[in-house]
Structure formats: C-alpha cells, structure tokens
Amino acid sequence: MYPILHEWGGFLIRWTHVVAAIAWIGASFYFMHLDASLRAIPAIPVGKGGEAWEVHGGGFYQVRKYLVAPDRMPEHLIWHKWQSYSTWLSGFFLLCWVYYGQADLYLIDPAVRVISPLTGALIGIGALALGWLIYDGLNRSPLANRPPLLATAVFLTVVALAFGFQQVFSGRAAMLHTGAVIATWMTGNVFFVIMPNQRKAIAELVAGRVPNPAWGKQAKNRSSHNNYLTLPVLFFMLSGHYPLAWSSPYSWMIVGLVVIAGGVVRHFFNVRNAGGGDRWWTWGVATACVAIAAAISIASSPVARERIGWTASAEAAPVQPVSLASAAHPPVDESVMNVIGTRCAMCHAAEPQWPDMASPPKGVLLDTPEHVARFASAIRMQAVLTHAMPPNNITDMQPEERAELARWLAAR
Ligand code: HEC
Structure with a gap:
C-alpha cells in the first residue's frame, strides 16, 4: 500500500505544482507584457498609467492602469496572489515529499557528506529562510537605489548558495534547492512586499488620502525581479532529470551562467514588448552562457570528454x-x-x-x-x-x- 501511495502522492503533488506554476507565471508574464504595452490616453495623465486594447477568445478587452491608484476604490477588485502562494505551497510539499521523504535516494550523497535525513531537511528549510533574509536585506539596503549593484549582489548570492548546497547535498538536490530558494524569494516578494504595499495603498485611498507612490514603486521593482528570475528557476526545477547539468563539481558555475542566460532572454522580451526594439545581443549572450555551461559539464566528466574527442584521458584510454x-x-x-x-x-x-x-x-x-x-x-x-x-x-x-x-x- 505504502509504495502505491507514495507514487501516486508524488505524481498528484507534482501535477498540482505544475498547474499552479503555469497559472502564476502566465499571470506574471501577462502583466509584464500589459505594462509594456500601455499607451497614454487623455483620461490618465502621462506617467500615471495608460490603456491597452487586446483581443482574445472572441472579444475585445480595454484595460487601464492607474498609478498610484484610481480616484476612488472600485467595487470589485481582483487580486492576483493565490497563484503564487499555491505554487510555493505545493512546491514546498513536493520538496518534502521527494527530497526529505526519500532522502537516501535524492538528498544525501555520502560521497559529498554523510548527514542524517533530518539534518538534511533542516539545512534545506533553514536555507530557504536564510536566503529570503539575505535577499530582502539587500533590497532594503542602500544598494536598492543602485540597480546594477543590487543585481550583482543578488547574482553573487545565488552562486554562493549553489556552491554552499554542493558542499552538503547530492548534486541533484543542490541545484533543486538553489531553485527553491529563488522561488521562495519570488513568493516572498508577493507575500511580504507586493501585497502589503497594495493593502496600505487601498487603506489610504479609502481614508481619502493619496497613497505613498514609493509603495507602488517598491512593489513594481520586486515584481520585475520575479520576472527576471522566472526562467532560471524553471531551469533549476527541471534540472533533476538532466544529470549533465547537476553532476559536475562546478555545477554552481552552471547555475550562474543559467541566471545570466535566463535573465537576458527575459530582457529581450521586456524591451521588445515595450516597443524598445529587438536587443539581439541578448541571444548571443544567452547562447554563449549555455555553451559554456555545456562545456563545463563535459569538462568535468572524463568519459564525456573522451567521447567527443576532447582528450584521450587516462581512464578512457583502454x-x-x-x-x-x-x-x-x-x-x-x-x-x-x-x-x-x-x-x-x-x-x-x-x-x-x-x-x-x-x-x-x-x-x-x-x-x-x-x-x-x-x-x-x-x-x-x-x-x-x-x-x-x-x-x-x-x-x-x-x-x-x-x-x-x-x-x-x-x-x-
Ligand atoms: C535504489 C534504486 C535504484 C538503483 C539501484 C538504480 N536506479 Fe536508476 N532510477 C532510480 C530512480 C528512483 C529513478 C528516477 C529518478 C527520477 O525521479 O528522476 C531512476 C531513473 C533511471 C533512469 C531514467 C532517467 C531519466 O530521467 O530518464 C535510468 C536510465 C536509470 N535509472 C538507470 C540506472 C542504472 C544504469 C543503474 C545501475 C547502474 C540504476 N539506474 C540503479 C532508482 C534506482
């Protein structure tokens, strides 16, 4: 009975997780695209929002954005938050089910470090919490006003986490946990920043006051971070099925390269959707990053090196x-x-x-x-x-x- 429960349970949680993630990422991409497509209209002063017309599923949509908020509260307001929360919750459940529930198969590699399943789970969950504190702290530090420096600091944090995980977990679990930390930042952004700021703005509006524009700006920043982090996170979540990605001792470098590749590809689409032209160089950078990542994976496997005629290594010689x-x-x-x-x-x-x-x-x-x-x-x-x-x-x-x-x- 237990194995059948385990197999079906794992499948159903994964199904839920993928469906929730599609809904979240779909909404996130949609709103980034919508923001980029807004055009100024007379009813809304420049810089205070705009309007977009869209056609979908047999009807026309007229969507307007008001910055910071409309003059009065609408009667029906749709919130987008459960896509994010349900993705995180189902993902966390899946992490526990697969990596902490079957730690000997997936989490703990005695060749890396001998730890108990409980220690492994505590390290993993502790890292999710600590990772958020570091990321949120960086965002609240003076770096927040200097986006290139902030981006560099966040990038180095990701690579350091990946390196740290490789010192305690199997390669597969290390890459997955790196993805899980970033995914926690993304839901944390929604839960701890975007939603509270929106609630504060609404309270001010109801009280007849003008909300602080800084709240909206902060929420928008975090939402953009989420957008740029989406593609790398998906890579890390899927990586378990592709051992060349995670089995190298240098997989933490692959993590860094994937963050750059995913980020620049999002940038291409963000600029293009905003009518800013096609930044084709981004594809060059992404291709180079992925090629270097593949090269690292091959360089760390003597047999793979030999197979592509890279070196006739001692192991492969016979x-x-x-x-x-x-x-x-x-x-x-x-x-x-x-x-x-x-x-x-x-x-x-x-x-x-x-x-x-x-x-x-x-x-x-x-x-x-x-x-x-x-x-x-x-x-x-x-x-x-x-x-x-x-x-x-x-x-x-x-x-x-x-x-x-x-x-x-x-x-x-
Ligand atoms: C302790 C049980 C166990 C042993 C022993 C084992 N495997 Fe596996 N194998 C698994 C599990 C579990 C998976 C599924 C991994 C996953 O969920 O991605 C798997 C998956 C695979 C896959 C499919 C990978 C994919 O994602 O398409 C291959 C091929 C494979 N194993 C080959 C082997 C070979 C070859 C050996 C012996 C050298 C071996 N396995 C030993 C448990 C085992």
Whole structure:
C-alpha cells in the first residue's frame, strides 16, 4: 500500500505544482507584457498609467492602469496572489515529499557528506529562510537605489548558495534547492512586499488620502525581479532529470551562467514588448552562457570528454583495444549483466526488490539483456557520463564497474 501511495502522492503533488506554476507565471508574464504595452490616453495623465486594447477568445478587452491608484476604490477588485502562494505551497510539499521523504535516494550523497535525513531537511528549510533574509536585506539596503549593484549582489548570492548546497547535498538536490530558494524569494516578494504595499495603498485611498507612490514603486521593482528570475528557476526545477547539468563539481558555475542566460532572454522580451526594439545581443549572450555551461559539464566528466574527442584521458584510454575485441560478442555480455544485476536491477525490475518501490523507476527495466540493450544510451548518460545512477551510489557501484559499462557501450 505504502509504495502505491507514495507514487501516486508524488505524481498528484507534482501535477498540482505544475498547474499552479503555469497559472502564476502566465499571470506574471501577462502583466509584464500589459505594462509594456500601455499607451497614454487623455483620461490618465502621462506617467500615471495608460490603456491597452487586446483581443482574445472572441472579444475585445480595454484595460487601464492607474498609478498610484484610481480616484476612488472600485467595487470589485481582483487580486492576483493565490497563484503564487499555491505554487510555493505545493512546491514546498513536493520538496518534502521527494527530497526529505526519500532522502537516501535524492538528498544525501555520502560521497559529498554523510548527514542524517533530518539534518538534511533542516539545512534545506533553514536555507530557504536564510536566503529570503539575505535577499530582502539587500533590497532594503542602500544598494536598492543602485540597480546594477543590487543585481550583482543578488547574482553573487545565488552562486554562493549553489556552491554552499554542493558542499552538503547530492548534486541533484543542490541545484533543486538553489531553485527553491529563488522561488521562495519570488513568493516572498508577493507575500511580504507586493501585497502589503497594495493593502496600505487601498487603506489610504479609502481614508481619502493619496497613497505613498514609493509603495507602488517598491512593489513594481520586486515584481520585475520575479520576472527576471522566472526562467532560471524553471531551469533549476527541471534540472533533476538532466544529470549533465547537476553532476559536475562546478555545477554552481552552471547555475550562474543559467541566471545570466535566463535573465537576458527575459530582457529581450521586456524591451521588445515595450516597443524598445529587438536587443539581439541578448541571444548571443544567452547562447554563449549555455555553451559554456555545456562545456563545463563535459569538462568535468572524463568519459564525456573522451567521447567527443576532447582528450584521450587516462581512464578512457583502454577503451579502444577492448572495443575491438568485444565487437564479436553478443550485444550485452555476461560481465555487463553482472554489473547491472548487482547495482541496478533491484530497482529497475518489473517488481523492484527495493523497499517502498512500486514499479521500475521511470519505466526503465534493466532485468534482461534485451532490456539493457534497449536502454543503452540512457545507461550511458546516467551511469557512465554522469554518476546520477545508482542514486547517490546507494548500491556502492565501483569505478571498475562503470569502466566495464563504458567498454561495452564503446563497442556498440
Ligand atoms: C535504489 C534504486 C535504484 C538503483 C539501484 C538504480 N536506479 Fe536508476 N532510477 C532510480 C530512480 C528512483 C529513478 C528516477 C529518478 C527520477 O525521479 O528522476 C531512476 C531513473 C533511471 C533512469 C531514467 C532517467 C531519466 O530521467 O530518464 C535510468 C536510465 C536509470 N535509472 C538507470 C540506472 C542504472 C544504469 C543503474 C545501475 C547502474 C540504476 N539506474 C540503479 C532508482 C534506482
């Protein structure tokens, strides 16, 4: 019963989280675009808002923005906050479910640091809180008036967090937690800054006073931060499925490069939507960042280096003669099946022997030579190019065994 609950529970929480995040990011992109598309109209003084006409789903929309607020309170006011709160809540729940609930598979890598699941969870949750205090503190410091310096400080904070997480967690959990801290900043911006400021403005309006324009400006700043952080966060959230991104000792550099790449791509669209032209250089910068990130991932994997002919490393050197010799062998010889049988098949079987596992993870079956042959390229990615499998090397796979898989794969 428990494994089935675990599997379905995880799936349903993830489903909720993705749906909530789509609603939040959709609304966030929509309002950034709307802000950029506003045109001045006589009814609203310049600099105090504007109007946009839009067409969607068979109707025309006339949307007006009032800065700081309209002269009197509208009767019906729609708030946009639950998209953000529900994304954070479901995400936090998912973090607990996957990383703290199955800490031995996902969170703790004894090759990095031996910690108890409870310590790991406390470090993770503590980092979410501490990360917010640092980010919010930077925003309330004198740096707030100097956007380039603030951006640099926030950027360095992200890279430092990524580096710190890599000292305690598995590579996968480190990158995910970096994303979770940034996502917490984004919801924190809504919960602790944007909403309270809006409430204060409304209270002033109701009392017949003019709200302080600084509140609106501060809220708008935080909302722009959220916009620029969206693409990097999505990368970190998805990274778990792509071990080349997180399995390098230098993945914290990849984090920095992705923050730049995601940020400049958002910038392209923000400027373009505002009618400011096409800043094509942003795509050049983003491409360069992603290329360097990929290069870092390859440089940190000797086998990947050898595969693209980058270096003939010492580890990869014996591949050549053996691959020639084994060309005559059947697709999967016994020594490979032995390695897979002892290190992988307890999980990757129709009925996994691993406790609390209801079905072969991700449908990957490694129980017969045919199945192993079918998943050859996935095995290369997960257990040879990277050490993503076995998770946190939980079955104690030896370097010679990975070399054995590498020889077999090179001969194919
Ligand atoms: C302790 C159980 C366990 C062992 C042992 C194990 N795996 Fe996995 N494997 C998993 C889990 C859990 C996942 C799903 C990971 C996820 O959620 O992204 C997985 C996923 C995979 C995937 C699919 C990855 C993807 O995202 O497409 C491959 C391929 C794979 N494992 C290969 C191997 C190989 C090869 C070995 C042996 C060297 C191995 N596994 C050993 C638990 C295990």
